[in-house]
Amino acid sequence: MILVLTSLEATTALAQAFAECIADSPALPPVLLHGQLGAGKTTFIRELVQALPGSENAEVSSPSFNILNLYPTTPPVGHFDLYRTEGRDFDPDLEETLFAPDHFCLLEWAEYLPADCMPDSHINMSWTAEEETRTVEITAHGPEAQALLECLEQATSI
Template structure:
């Protein structure tokens, strides 16, 4: 699935569609976000979290320095940023939190996730920025991720 976003409102609309699909999904496959600085990953996550119940208690910011932010939404969101882990050993204590089934995982800078930690079922979101336009390519890996992608395709085609 390829989506071209031409404004912040378009990014917010994609995030709201994602939030609606998450609310309707029996399984919450992690979303692995790839893309350069300024591509829109954190903006998308902020809009997504703000579209979930409980977001009034969530202050969304990039977890670049602490690697993980947990937001008290429904479902709970684990927001990871692996930017600072490039070239370093991956902290195995993060693995338990990374793909815990009791929360929805959003992982920025997924290109720094070691292959051995790659979940079987996940969505890849590749963000590309060009001037004011963002292109997002979404691919599903595994049946739970495929179901979420199908919901998203329906929600964004309206």
């Protein structure tokens, strides 16, 4: 699925469609976000978290300095940023925390995730920025991710 987002409203609409789909999903595969700085990854996550119940207690910011922010939404969101892990050994405790079943994992800078840590079922979102537009390619890996992507395809009217 490829979407061209021409405004913040389009990004918000995608995030809201995503929130609707995860609310109805029995399984929440991690979402791995790829893309250069300024491509829209954190904006999408902020809009997604704000679309979830409990978001009034969540202040979304990039966790690039502390690697992880947890938001008290329903479902709880674990917002990870691996930017500062580039070129370093990957901490096994971080891997365990990334994909723990107690939160919905949104992972920025997923290109820094070691291949041997890649979850079997996940959504990939590849973000590309060109002037005022953002192109997002969304792919599913595994049955839970495929079901979520199918819901998203039906829910988006961007």
